[in-house]
Structures are given as structure tokens and as C-alpha cells.
Amino acid sequence: WVQTRETEDGQLEVRVMPMDEFRHLFEKQDRFLLIEGLEITEGRYTLHVNATNVGELIEHLRNQRPEDTVQETLRYALDAVDEQSERLERPILAHLNHPNARWTVTAEDMVPIENLKFFEVYNGVLHANNFGGGLRPDLDTVWDIVLTRRLAEESLSNLYGIAVDDAHHYENSDSRLARPGRGWIMVRSPSLTTEDLIEAMERGDFYSSTGIILRNIHVDSTGMEIEVEPQGNATYTIQFVGTRQDYDPSREYKLDDDGNPMKRITKKYSDDIGKILKEVQGTSARYEYKGDEIYVRARVVSSELHPDPFMEGERKKAWAQPVIPE
Numbered sequence: 001w002v003q004t005r006e007t008e009d010g011q012l013e014v015r016v017m018p019m020d021e022f023r024h025l026f027e028k029q030d031r032f033l034l035i036e037g038l039e040i041t042e043g044r045y046t047l048h049v050n051a052t053n054v055g056e057l058i059e060h061l062r063n064q065r066p067e068d069t070v071q072e073t074l075r076y077a078l079d080a081v082d083e084q085s086e087r088l089e090r091p092i093l094a095h096l097n098h099p100n101a102r103w104t105v106t107a108e109d110m111v112p113i114e115n116l117k118f119f120e121v122y123n124g125v126l127h128a129n130n131f132g133g134g135l136r137p138d139l140d141t142v143w144d145i146v147l148t149r150r151l152a153e154e155s156l157s158n159l160y161g162i163a164v165d166d167a168h169h170y171e172n173s174d175s176r177l178a179r180p181g182r183g184w185i186m187v188r189s190p191s192l193t194t195e196d197l198i199e200a201m202e203r204g205d206f207y208s209s210t211g212i213i214l215r216n217i218h219v220d221s222t223g224m225e226i227e228v229e230p231q232g233n234a235t236y237t238i239q240f241v242g243t244r245q246d247y248d249p250s251r252e253y254k255l256d257d258d259g260n261p262m263k264r265i266t267k268k269y270s271d272d273i274g275k276i277l278k279e280v281q282g283t284s285a286r287y288e289y290k291g292d293e294i295y296v297r298a299r300v301v302s303s304e305l306h307p308d309p310f311m312e313g314e315r316k317k318a319w320a321q322p323v324i325p326e
Contacts, residue, residue, distance in 0.1 A: 030192050039097070040077045045070050046104045048097035049077040053194050055088045071109045078115045091198040095119055095162055100129035103136055107145040107266040114156055117202070119143075121161030121319055122210060124182025126310045128166070135254045137266055140241075140299070144274025145266065147322055148243040152294050160201070160321050163208035175310060182308060183210045188217075204321040211307070211316030212236070212300050219323050225286040226298045226320060234304040234316075240278040240287040242296040242322075247272035289325040297322040 001022075003015045023034055037052040047070060051058060058080050068076075074096065081094040095118035099105035110116055121139045122130050132138035137145075143161055150156040163183030170180060187206040189196045200206060207214055213229040228236050248270035253261035277296065278287050287296060302316035 033192050033194070033197075035194050035197075040080070042073050042077070045073060046102040047073055047077075048101075049074070049081070050095050050097055051081045051084075052093040052095075053090060053198060054081075054084065054092055055090055056084060058084060069109075070105055071113070074105070074109065074113055074116070078113065082115055091195055091202075093118065093198045093201060097164075098123040098125070098128040098166070099142060100132065100136065100139060101125075101127055103129065103265070106264065107137075107142045107149075110142075110146045110159075111149045112154060112156070116159065117157060118160050118162055120164055121208060122163035122183045122317070124163075124165040124167075124210075124310055125178045126176045128310075131311070135262065135265055141274060142266060143297075144241065144243065145269055147295050147297075148247065148273045151324065152243070152245070152247075153249065158204065158295070158322055158324060160204055160206075161208055161319050163210055163319065175308065179308060182306070182310065183208065185209070186214070204323075207318055207320045209316075209318040210314075211304070212302050212318035214300070214318055214320070217298075217320050221326055223286055223288040224296055224298060224320070224323055226284065226300065228283040228300060228318075230283050231302075231304070234302045235281065236283055236303070237301045238280045238282070238285040239276050239299045239301070240285070240296055241274055241299055242277050242293045243273050243275065244290075245292045245294055247294075291325070293325050295322040295324050 001017060003017065005013050007013060019034065019036055026032060027034055035053050037050060038054055038058060040049045040051060040058055078094055081092050085092040096105065096116060098120050099110065110119065121143055130139050143159065146159055150159060162185055165180050165182040165184065166178050167180035168178035185206050185208050187197050187200050189200040207217060215227040215229045218225040224240065226238050251267040251269050253263065254265050254268055256262050289296065298320040300318040304316050306314040306316055
């Protein structure tokens with residue numbers, strides 16, 4: 001909270017309490033942990049990157065040039081996080097926020113960024129446009145495009161999907177605002193420490209949710225298995241999604257009403273990308289690798305509606321992280 005005082009000449013002074021002064025009021029060993037973070041913001045593009053477990057302020061845009069592209073600006077932010085992590089010798093996790101907010105970041109922007117490891121597949125704010133709109137794809141589709149191209153065409157690393165609430169408003173207010181609890185992640189970690197949490201996330205040992213609890217995710221050399229924790233009378237659809245090695249890699253610009261290429265919109269890709277490889281109705285399912293998958297990830301959709309949706313008709317979901325079969 002803030003502390004205020006009035007000087008002798010009537011001026012109001014304000015002091016924001018640093019975290020080390022109030023951390024002890026909230027933290028409990030093995031129960032509750034506070035981790036410092038910040039949002040690196042670029043105003044021109046609505047390009048935001050969150051950095052978790054920072055030790056210092058990051059001002060990556062100080063040397064930014066007016067002509068820099070979205071892709072170059074994203075590189076600046078992630079490189080600044082990596083620089084601090086290496087210099088301070090502390091794990092810092094960076095993730096790209098809401099790519100579809102104001103339709104800022106395309107799949108093509110994300111593909112070649114070597115140190116992009118995490119992005120928001122779900123953000124609990126209306127203007128995040130998780131479900132796409134018009135000619136623009138939803139973020140599940142963007143995820144599959146980026147995964148396919150990074151792994152099959154660019155020989156780059158996996159990309160993990162995070163769900164967040166992006167809470168800005170805590171009063172009982174309009175559902176269009178950023179209210180808490182709409183999305184979160186569940187991490188399989190040996191202890192509740194910053195280091196163990198980030199290490200688990202770096203290896204993809206977590207899932208993202210907007211209300212579904214997964215009892216277990218099991219991955220072995222032959223397949224992936226998902227088990228859902230039942231809730232009330234809800235029914236569940238478990239989908240295993242992936243792209244096979246013989247996919248059609250063709251892509252083309254989408255055209256405006258005058259037939260001109262729309263270069264700030266994710267291109268149109270083949271239906272081979274991000275196919276549903278298997279779908280099961282129930283609380284558990286297993287997918288056996290066929291041997292030709294570039295990656296496999298799992299998505300669970302509940303019959304229950306989200307209790308506090310940013311959009312009417314939104315259902316509870318969960319996303320397991322992509323696995324690259326050996």
C-alpha cells in the first residue's frame with residue numbers, strides 16, 4: 001500500500017512500500033509465495049512482455065528506433081530479460097502477452113524469435129481477442145502455426161501456452177473489465193519456490209486452465225495421457241492436437257476487399273496444421289504416437305460455462321503443453 005504524509009508547508013508526500021517490507025505479511029512456507037515481476041510495454045504496437053522474478057527494472061525500449069518492427073521490438077524485450085537473468089544469475093521467465101490485442105502480433109512475427117518460449121493462449125480481458133475475429137485466427141490456431149513452423153521449418157524450440165486473468169480491476173464491476181480468476185496455470189513442482197516453479201515451467205511441466213482441473217498429465221515414449229478431475233455434472237471433450245510431418249506448408253496472404261495482400265494479418269495456412277488427431281468424450285484419454293507427429297498437445301473443453309466470462313458463451317477449458325515425440 002502507499003504511505004502518505006504532509007510536510008510543514010502543506011505538501012503531500014507519497015511513499016510506495018517496497019516488497020521486502022510487506023512480503024512477511026502474506027507469504028507462508030509451502031502455501032503462498034510472492035514473486036516480483038513487471039510488464040515491459042511498448043505503446044505504439046500494444047506489445048507487452050511480462051518478466052517474472054526480476055531483480056531490477058527493465059527498460060528495453062530506451063534505444064528503440066521509430067522504424068523498428070513488431071518482431072524487432074519483441075526481440076529487444078526478450079533479449080533484455082535474458083541479459084538481466086544472465087548478469088544477476090537468477091532465473092527470469094518472460095512471456096508474450098495477448099498477441100491478438102489490437103491485432104498486434106502475427107504468427108509470422110512469433111515464429112523466428114529464438115528465445116520466445118511462452119505466450120498467452122488465453123487472456124481474461126475482452127480486448128485480448130483470444131477467439132480471433134474476421135480474417136484473424138484464434139490463439140489456438142496461432143499456437144499451432146507457430147509450433148509447426150518453429151519445429152519443422154526453423155529448427156527452433158517448443159512454445160508453451162499460458163492462461164492468465166490479466167486482472168486490473170478488483171471491484172464488482174463490468175464483465176468487460178479485467179477481473180481476477182479467469183485464467184491461471186497449474187505447475188507440477190517439487191516445492192513452492194521461485195526456482196523450482198520456473199524450472200518446471202521451462203520444461204513444460206504445467207498446464208493452463210480457465211476452470212478445469214487436470215488430475216494428471218502423463219507423457220512417455222509412446223504417447224500422452226490426460227485425466228480430468230470431474231466437477232459436478234460437467235462432461236468433457238479431450239482433444240489431442242498436432243501436425244504431421246507430411247503437412248502442406250503452403251501459405252498465402254489474405255486479401256482485402258480490393259484484392260491487396262494484408263501484411264499485418266497472420267497468413268492463411270493449410271488445414272493440415274493443428275489437426276485434431278483424436279477426440280474423446282470423458283474424463284480420461286490416451287493418445288498413442290504414430291511416429292509422424294511434429295508435436296502433440298492436448299486441449300480439454302468442459303460442457304460448463306465459465307463462471308465469470310469476458311464473453312458470453314465462453315466454456316471452461318484447459319491446455320496441456322506440446323510434446324515433441326522422440
